[in-house]
Amino acid sequence: MKKRRFFALFLVLGLLVSLLSVPASAFEEIDVDARAALLVEKETGEILYEKNAHEKNYPASITKLTVALLVFEAIDAGQLSLDQPITAHESAFEGLSIYGSTAGIKVGEVLTVEQLLQCMLIVSANEACNILAEAVCGEGNISQFVQRMNERAAALGCENTHYVNTSGLHDPDHYTTAWDIYLITRALMPYEKFMEICNSKSYTVPATNMTETPRELHSTNFLISNWRARGYVYRDAQGIKTGSTEEAGHCLVSSAVRGDRQLVSVVLGAEKITLADGKSTLTKSFSETIRLFDYGFDCFSRREVVSADELVREVPVALSSEANYVVAHPAESITRMLPTELDLSELTRDITLPDSVDAPIAAGDELGEMTVSYNGTVYGTVKLLALSDVSASWLLVARRDVADFFSRTVVRIVLVVLLLLILAFLFLRGNGRGRRCFTCRRRWRYC
Secondary structure, eight states: OHHHHHHHHHHHHHHHHHHHSOOTTOOOOOOOSSSEEEEEETTTOOEEEEESTTSOBOOGGGGHHHHHHHHHHHHHTTSOOTTOEEEOOGGGGTTOOTTSOOOOOOTTOEEEHHHHHHHHHHSOOHHHHHHHHHHHHOTTOHHHHHHHHHHHHHHTTOSSOBOSOSSOOOOTTOBBOHHHHHHHHHHHTTOHHHHHHHTOSEEEEOOOTTOSSOEEEEOSOTTTOOSSOSSOOOTTEEEEEEEEETTTEEEEEEEEEETTEEEEEEEEEEOEEEOTTSSOEEEHHHHHHHHHHHHHHHHEEEEEEEOTTSOOEEEEEESOSSOSEEEEEESSOEEEEEETTOOGGGSEEEEEOOSOEESOBOTTOEEEEEEEEETTEEEEEEEEEESSOBOOOHHHHHHHHHHHHHHSHHHHHHHHHHHHHHHHHHHHHHHHHHHHHHHHHHHHHHO
């Protein structure tokens, strides 16, 4: 009796464990506390996380990335050079808020293009944007430069972006999306000088024609510098740009490298909150970006979802006495960034293959295709090829060709017509013979 009770208790406990345990493939996304967010694997462009990525938001100083792109493209075109001196004109300061970000540049001050880029990207100086805009389009032509910003964004595929100014100062008609910001950032990242500048913790601007002492610039990006705030530095972070206004909230575009992987994140519309002690604050554009990076690096890994060596399915073969089927295999392997805990057996494979194929078949002939997905996310589509040659039987091919020939509607019609003509001919011929014989008999009777 005791043994039975123990055994029953063991079964109940086992059942409870099985019900309460979480399957190894169970995977839950994080919920980023911001209006919009995006996390992308740079090398492949695979999206690891997105939240309202295509919804319009105010970008604040993230706008300056598009300014930087046009400046670097002007350098590529030979219109500007990094060491080219630029004079700050009075028109570059018109319309700028006295409360906006600044590097303290004065009217008539001369700085190089590189120094202006340092001011714009490290301390987010608004005046530096306009000075660079006039360097590209000419004095007083900032509006023309803004138009070029809109045109360039559109050319990159940004469908929900519109700029009104170069700095990102608030305007209801000045907006973009997390996805569009990613497209602009992706276009900028190949420029080594850009990445060098936006990943700098600080920069010293030498004395100029209007300053007697060097100017110290300290990054507004808490992920790479603790000069302005502590507790946010992320050792894998590399740049890129901050932005904040009352309407836009706190925004951050950043990248991080760990091993051979690089991630790009965008966070828009995050809050800055006061903590329980009543003194400390938490700027969530930085803390949520850290969460995104940890999520991407710790929860995802590159995994092979399809191998070119695997045998997918046997396809019946007709017209061959050599083999009854041919094996289909993927044309290539597919590797994707997937949740580390995901059981690959749970991936959905949609296979498209014919019910049968006719010989002859050569190894490598395309037979169909296969799409691999999980929970509605497609991870790749690959062609399915024949694994081996299959020769055709000439006798079976000939019989098939004869059958196909006589199965054609036109051939059948022609045959019917011929048959009717033959029958008609025989009928008429038979009637003709009958009349002659009757005549002959009649003549013989008279004779």
